[in-house]
Amino acid sequence: MKNPNPVPPPPIRDDENTREACWDLPADPRAAGTARRLAREALTAWGMSALVEDVTVVVSELVGNALVHGRAPITLSLHRHGRIVRGEVTDHGAMWPTPLPACSDEEHGRGLTIVAACADRWGVEPAQEGKTVWFVCAEWRSR
Template identity: 65%
Template sequence: MNRHASPLVQDGGEACWDLPAAPETASVARRLVREALATWNLSGLADDMAVVVSEVVTNAVVHAKSAMTLSLHRQGRSVRGEVADHSPVWPTPLPAGPNEEHGRGLAIVTAYSERWGVDPAPDGKIVWFVCEERPAS
């Protein structure tokens, strides 16, 4: 663990970290997710989960501008991820033209997760998503 991620819980089916609102947080979160999935023998989910986590964490850093909690909950061969931040403002899809640098994050979350949503929290919101391991082709 590095100074940007102090583990709260990490066991056979749950992992949870407090993360700062900092530019490097998305890369730290991707690494933490890959490590947890490898421990759970779910490395087949690593690429999709890393993409989704990167987008949701980046949104929290850029838009919520608050520290966050990243948690993973193993559910058999799928994993539910949650990013809780301290902003009550829910993410909304933005139109993105072909030359736009921003606005594709939620479309990417939709493409790489089975489902996702937002739940209110007492001090902000929780953006959640589920990735499922697909059978090998």
């Protein structure tokens, strides 16, 4: 029988000010939904419910991009430092994300604009194989 929950639970590190969680995600269309659930659970456990909406939207967009444009394996990491969360989505694809202009009738091309609207900062850096797209969300960010 196939394991119905192949993703390990968080956290891998948990002390007073810093918490970290890391998950390997399947190269499956359901991975974005799994990533949203895992992020929501981690942030709630860490007492950071105020960031759940923004972080889950960003995680969903970045995991979706990794599934479509990247290459497995895909890893999601969340790092809490005080009241700040840094998220990372790593995949083994060579293509780096590029914001696209999207017209109102386009079905695609808005993901990175959504990421920029929900995160305080985001960027891309090379990984050992492929790339890591990272973002930062802070609780005190004005809306």
